[in-house]
Amino acid sequence: MKKMVASIALIGCVAIASVWGSAEWSDLKKKIGKQEEKAITVTVNAATNEIQQQNENINPLDLKNQEAIQERMLNSYQYFNSVKGSFHYASKDIGFDYTVNYQLKWKNKKVKYYVKTVENNKNVIDELSYDTGELKAIYPNVKKYEKIKVDIKSKGESKKIGEVVVKNSDGTKEYRYPETQLNLGMAENSLHSKEIAVGFLEEKNLWTVKRTEQLLGRQVVVIEGTLNSYYQEKLKADTFTLWMDQNTGILMKYETIRNEEIIDLLETTNIKIDEEFEVDIVTIPTTYDIYTPGQ
Amino acid sequence: MKKFQVLFAMLFVFAAFVSFGGIQASAACVNGGTDVMDNDNNAIGSSDNVIVGPWEYQKSTNSFRGDHRYLASPSTSTIYEYDWRFSSCSGQYGHVYVYVWDTKFTNQQASYRMYNNQTIPGTQTLNVYLNQRTAPGGWNYLGKTTQAKTGVLALVVPTAASGGTGADAAKIDYSSY
Numbered sequence: 001m002k003k004m005v006a007s008i009a010l011i012g013c014v015a016i017a018s019v020w021g022s023a024e025w026s027d028l029k030k031k032i033g034k035q036e037e038k039a040i041t042v043t044v045n046a047a048t049n050e051i052q053q054q055n056e057n058i059n060p061l062d063l064k065n066q067e068a069i070q071e072r073m074l075n076s077y078q079y080f081n082s083v084k085g086s087f088h089y090a091s092k093d094i095g096f097d098y099t100v101n102y103q104l105k106w107k108n109k110k111v112k113y114y115v116k117t118v119e120n121n122k123n124v125i126d127e128l129s130y131d132t133g134e135l136k137a138i139y140p141n142v143k144k145y146e147k148i149k150v151d152i153k154s155k156g157e158s159k160k161i162g163e164v165v166v167k168n169s170d171g172t173k174e175y176r177y178p179e180t181q182l183n184l185g186m187a188e189n190s191l192h193s194k195e196i197a198v199g200f201l202e203e204k205n206l207w208t209v210k211r212t213e214q215l216l217g218r219q220v221v222v223i224e225g226t227l228n229s230y231y232q233e234k235l236k237a238d239t240f241t242l243w244m245d246q247n248t249g250i251l252m253k254y255e256t257i258r259n260e261e262i263i264d265l266l267e268t269t270n271i272k273i274d275e276e277f278e279v280d281i282v283t284i285p286t287t288y289d290i291y292t293p294g295q
Numbered sequence: 296m297k298k299f300q301v302l303f304a305m306l307f308v309f310a311a312f313v314s315f316g317g318i319q320a321s322a323a324c325v326n327g328g329t330d331v332m333d334n335d336n337n338a339i340g341s342s343d344n345v346i347v348g349p350w351e352y353q354k355s356t357n358s359f360r361g362d363h364r365y366l367a368s369p370s371t372s373t374i375y376e377y378d379w380r381f382s383s384c385s386g387q388y389g390h391v392y393v394y395v396w397d398t399k400f401t402n403q404q405a406s407y408r409m410y411n412n413q414t415i416p417g418t419q420t421l422n423v424y425l426n427q428r429t430a431p432g433g434w435n436y437l438g439k440t441t442q443a444k445t446g447v448l449a450l451v452v453p454t455a456a457s458g459g460t461g462a463d464a465a466k467i468d469y470s471s472y
Contacts, residue, residue: 094401135422141372142373142374148419150441173434175431175436179439183422183423184424185404185406189403193429199429199431230431233398234401293376293378
């Protein structure tokens with residue numbers, strides 16, 4: 001009788017675990033499958049590309065294809081495995097002035113990253129890092145920290161631009177950015193500038209590729225355009241210029257302009273792509289208290 | 296035989312708990328269902344929203360249902376938060392959106408998190424940043440929850456961020472995959 005009871009319990013547990021596990025594995029398989037396909041495509045096309053970069057895959061880009069340019073920026077995470085650098089991000093309109101340092105490294109399908117944001121060259125406003133299933137963040141000005149368990153197994157989705165903007169029957173629009181679990185805080189404004197890829201570049205008659213040039217040793221695509229009326233009111237600027245890294249889609253620099261005056265500026269000050277480096281990790285001071293949102 | 300009956304009953308109760316989410320579930324918590332929750336949902340100061348900090352109630356023709364909450368650049372050093380307390384939903388993934396339109400919304404790293412609040416502290420199933428300053432006007436997609444669980448959506452302003460932070464409507468599309 002005892003054996004029978006034990007058998008039924010075991011079968012019950014296995015069945016429940018299988019139902020849960022199969023859904024997770026199915027999602028994971030789809031994502032991994034997409035990544036492998038992309039890696040093969042990159043390898044096949046590498047020889048035909050004009051730009052020469054060391055230590056990284058070469059990803060061809062047709063500069064006459066506006067959607068391809070948008071997709072390069074929108075899906076930037078798919079085009080590099082490691083990046084280390086910093087940028088300056090400031091606005092005359094709002095008055096912010098940030099320096100952002102970042103490190104991100106994918107190796108053997110595992111990711112580590114670290115981001116530090118400093119305001120006005122003196123106040124560290126936050127630091128965050130991810131390593132082996134744990135996201136850590138500290139907020140020095142309030143002496144708080146967070147520790148979040150999250151298992152990041154892939155870079156996330158890659159999307160076609162046609163899938164991103166959806167007009168609803170009530171006239172509102174949905175902007176469906178690619179799903180990713182990478183949370184790089186302020187660094188996303190350069191490394192994964194999804195809002196600019198979709199928003200600034202939504203109306204294709206308002207922008208053109210002007211040229212390519214070298215910036216910090218990288219070949220960048222220079223895009224010039226006019227902001228639509230929504231952005232003109234919001235950003236208090238009329239035109240914009242973007243400098244997008246051609247191979248990875250990283251936004252190296254951007255300016256918004258009104259009356260020949262720069263209103264917002266993001267400018268990369270150094271960058272290394274697909275080179276070897278160690279990734280820092282956040283150290284939580286013992287005097288900090290935990291912060292738990294949503295309670 | 297009695298042991299067998301007790302075990303069967305326990306398995307049945309466990310299965311029922313998993314199926315129905317254990318705690319009050321959203322009526323829209325089915326594959327293909329949608330929940331929309333505004334700021335000050337259905338009433339100013341609604342209990343559907345939790346506010347931490349000086350979030351000002353404002354009317355605006357471009358906002359969802361004509362209003363939103365706005366947090367100007369905080370002058371003091373503390374963590375501010377605005378929550379949309381969706382009913383708990385287990386068994387469905389959440390595809391989460393926030394409505395961003397008002398031109399004063401300019402937080403460059405608005406931090407959104409989704410929690411399933413069946414336990415305290417809740418399980419975090421989404422953690423996403425959005426640049427409200429450069430975001431286009433409309434429903435901006437935050438992403439899909441990492442588990443088939445949704446609940447409270449929290450907009451967290453953990454630093455004295457320059458620029459204003461906006462809280463308007465939020466939406467969850469539920470799916471079984």
